[in-house]
Amino acid sequence: MAAYALRRLGQSLLVLALMSFLVFVGVYAIGNPIELLVNPEADDAERARAAQALGLDKPLLVQYGVFLLHAAKGDLGRSFVYNIPAIQLILQRLPATLELALTATVIAILIGIPLGLVAGLKPDSWIGRSIMAGSIVGFSLPTFWVGLVLIMVFSVQLGWLPPNGRGATVSLLGVPVSFLTLDGLRHLAMPALNLALLKLSLLIRLTRAGTRETVLQDYVKFARAKGLPMRRVVGVHVLKNIMIPIVTVIGLELGSVIAFAIVTESIFAWPGTGKLLIDSINQLDRPVIVAYLLVIVAIFIVINFVVDVLYSLLDPRVRIGSAAPAH
C-alpha cells in the first residue's frame, strides 16, 4: 500500500513538472504584455527598460529556469496588473471558487442520487421516463444559458435573488465563507444551482444505470428471498454497490466542476479564480495565468490521488484481497 502511494506520488510530481513546462511555454507564446502595461506613447527605450524590469528580455529557457527557481521557493511572479504576488492573488480568490464548486457538488448529490434511484427502480414508469427525459434536457442545456435564464427569472422578473457578486462572509477556520450568512446564501443560490446542473444529469444517469444493473443481480434476488423490506434492499444492498463507482466519478468530476466554475463565475460575477483567469487572459497577465494553471493542476493531482485511495478503501474486494480460500 505504501509502495503504491509513493509510486503515485512520484508520478504526480512528474506530471506537475511536465505541465508546468507546457503551461509556461504555452502562455508565453501569447502576445506581448508590454503593449498593455506601457503607455502607447512610450518610446523604445522606455519599453526596453520596462521589459528588463519585468524580466521579459531574456531568452525563453532562461526565463523558465528563473521561473522554476522562484516556484520552488513558492514565488510564482508578480501580477503585471495588480502588482502583488500571483500566488497570493490566486489563493485569495480560491476559497470563493471552492465554496461554489463544493456547494454545487453537494446539491447535485442530494438531488441526483435519489432521482437516479427512482429512475433505475422503475425505468418504464412515467416517473422513471420523465426523470430520464429531464436529465437529457439538463444535459443538453448549455450551462451559461441556464445561468442567463436564472437571472432573467429570479433577478429581473421576480427580484428575489441578486444577479451577481458574493454575499457577506464570515471566517471559518481562518477561511472566509459565505454560506453561513443569509445574505451569502442568497448570492450563492443561483450560481451553485447553475453549476450543479452540469453534474446533476450525469449523476442521475449514472445512478440509474448502476441501479438497473444491480437490481438484476442475484444477490438482490436473494435479499428479497430473505424477506427483507424493499427499503433495506434498495437502501443497503443496492446503494452500497452503486456508491463505489459513483463516489469515484464524483471525485474525478470535482476537478471539472472547479474548472467549469469559470463560466459560472463570469456570468454571475462571482469573485473566484475563474473570473480572475478570464480577465488575466484578456489582459495578458501571464504570471497569474501560470499560477492559476499550476494551482489547478496541483488540486487535480491531489483529488485524483485521494479518489484512488478512497476507492481502494471502499471496495472490500480491493481492500482485503482474497485470503486463501477456506473450505
Place this chain on the structure above:
Amino acid sequence: MSAVLEVEGLRTHFFTRSGVVKAVDGVALSLERGRVLGLVGESGCGKSMTGYSIMGLVDEPGRIVEGSIRLEGRELVGLDAEAWRKLRGDRIAMIFQDPMMTLNPVLRIDTQMVEAVRAHHHVTRAAALDRCREALAWVGIPSPDERLRAYPHQFSGGMRQRVAIAIALVNRPALVIADEPTTALDVTIQGQILFEMQRLCRESGAALIWITHDLSVVAGLADEICVMYAGRIVESGPVDAVLDAPLHPYTRGLLESIPSRNAPGRPLAQIPGMAPPLDQLDAGCAFRSRCPRAADACRVAPPVSRPAPARTLRCVRPLA
C-alpha cells in the same frame, strides 16, 4: 395430512411485446414435512419459475394468473406484497444456483445473516448473531466468528453455498426451495452438499424442493420426483417407481440419455429435436414433435391421469 405445500393448477404467464410466454402452465404438486421433492426438467421448462411463483418473486411482465398455492394450509395466491414478504425467508426460503453472486460482495457475512433474522423477528443483534452461529454450525462451518466478520469474496464457492444454505435455514422454514444449488460447484463438493441438505431436512422437518436438470442427483436425494416439460408436469410419483418404470416417453428419453446408462462404444441415446419456445405452445401435447409414440390423439392436451396411487401422468399413449 401434514402437507406443507399444496399447489394446484398453477399458471404463471409473462405478457411480453412478442406474445404471452406460458412459463408455468398448470402445475400441481404436494409435499409433506421432511420430504424431498425433485423437480426435474431441461433448461427453460419452467421449473425455476415454479419455484419463484411459490416464493412470490415473479416480476413484471410476469404474474400468477391462476391457481392455488397453499403453504401450511394458508393460501398464498392473492396475498398482498407485505404479507408475502413476511413469509419469505421465514416460512419459505430459497437457495440459488450461483454462490458467487448470491451473496452481496460489499457486505459482511454477519450483516447479511443478521438481517435475515431481524427482518422477521424482533430480537437484539446479539441474539440474532447467536442464531446465525447455530445455523453455521448446522452446515458444518467451524469457528463461525471468524467467518462472520469476513466478506464473501474471501470464501470458496462451496463455502459460500453453505453460508447461503445457513441463511435459508436460520429461521427454520417449513419449506426450502433449492434452485440448482450445486450445478456451479465441482463434483466432490456437490456430493457433500447434497448429503448435508438431506440430513438437515430430515432433522429439522423442513420440506425441500430440489430443482435440477440432473436426474442422477435426484435419484440419490429425493423421495418424490416431478418431471416438467414446457411448463407442465408430465409425470410424477415416488422416485424409485418413476425411475425404474417410467410411464411418460419423455421421462424414458431423459433416463436413456444419461451417459452411464448407455453401453460403452455405442452412440449416446438422445431425444431428437429441441424443446419448443414457451411462447409458441399450441393446444396439444407439447412433446409430440419429439415423441416416438406420437399419434393423432396427441393433438389434444392430455389431461392429468392417475395410473397408480401417488403417481400422476399427462400422456394418452404411455409406455405401459
Place this chain on the structure above:
Amino acid sequence: MRIAADRAPLEDGRAVRAESPWRRFAAEFAQSRLALLGLALLVLLAAVAIAAPWIAPQNPYDLAQLDVLDSRLPPGSESLAGKTYWLGTDDQGRDMLSAILFGLRISLTVGVASTVAALALGLALGLAAAYFGGWLDAAIMRIADIQLSFPAILIALILLAALGQGVGKIIVALVTVQWAYYARTVRSAALVERQKEYVEAAKVLALPEARIVFRHILPNCLPPLIVVATVQVAHAISLEATLSFLGLGLPITEPSLGLLIANGFQYLLSGKYWISFYPGIALLVTIMAINLVADQLRDVLNPRLKR
C-alpha cells in the same frame, strides 16, 4: 454488425427469413418515439442551416441592410420598411431570426467538422495503438489519459488564448480536446477484436496487415464509435458556444449561437431578453435533438442490455 440468427425451422419445415442487420437496427432504433423526434428535428435543423442564405429574411452580415434605428426592438415589431422582426432585433438592428439561422449554420459546421477531424485522428491513433502495441500503445494511451483527466474547457481555453481567434483555431482546439475519446474507444474495441480467432487465421494466411485492420477489425469497432461521435457532436457544439460566450471563440464577423448569446447578455438586466434568449433556445433544441438520437443509439448498440 452481427447478423440476426435464423430461427430454427418450425415443425412443418417453414423457415423464417433472416433479417438484414440494417433493417433490424432501424426497427430497434424506431422503438423510441423520442429518438425519432430527435432525428426529425436534426434533419430539420440541418436543412434550415444549409438553406440559411436563401431562406433568411435578411443577411445579418450585410451592413448595408442594417438600420441602427431598428435596434433592440422586441419580437413581433415591424421595421420602417414594413418587414416583421419575428424574434426582435439586436443592438445593431440585426434581425434575430436571420442571425439565429446563420449562427446555427456556423455552430453546426464547427461542431460537425471538429468531430469528423477528431474522429479521424482518434481512429488512426487508436487503431495504431491497438495493433502495434508496445511502447507506441503505452505512449499514446498515457497522453490520452493525462489529457482526459483535465477538463476540456480548461485545455481549450488555454489553447485558444495562445492561438487567437478564428474558425480554424477553434476547430484545432476542439479536435485537441476530443481525439482522446475516440482513440480510447477504438483501442478497446480493436483489442477485443484482435484477440478473436479470425484475426489469427488471417495472419496465418499472411494477409497484408493493412487489409486485416481495415476489412476485419475496423468494421467491428464502428458501433461504439458511432455512439461516441454522436454524443461528441453535441459536446463540441456546446463547448464552442461556451468558449464564444467567454469571448475566446469565433470572431465577431462569424457569430455562432454562443456569440449571439454573449452579445445579448448585457441587455438582460434591462429586460431585453430576446437578444440572448432565442439563440439559446436554438442551441438548446439542437443539442437536445442530438442527445436524444445518441441515447437511443447507445441503447440499441449496447450488447449488455440485450435481453
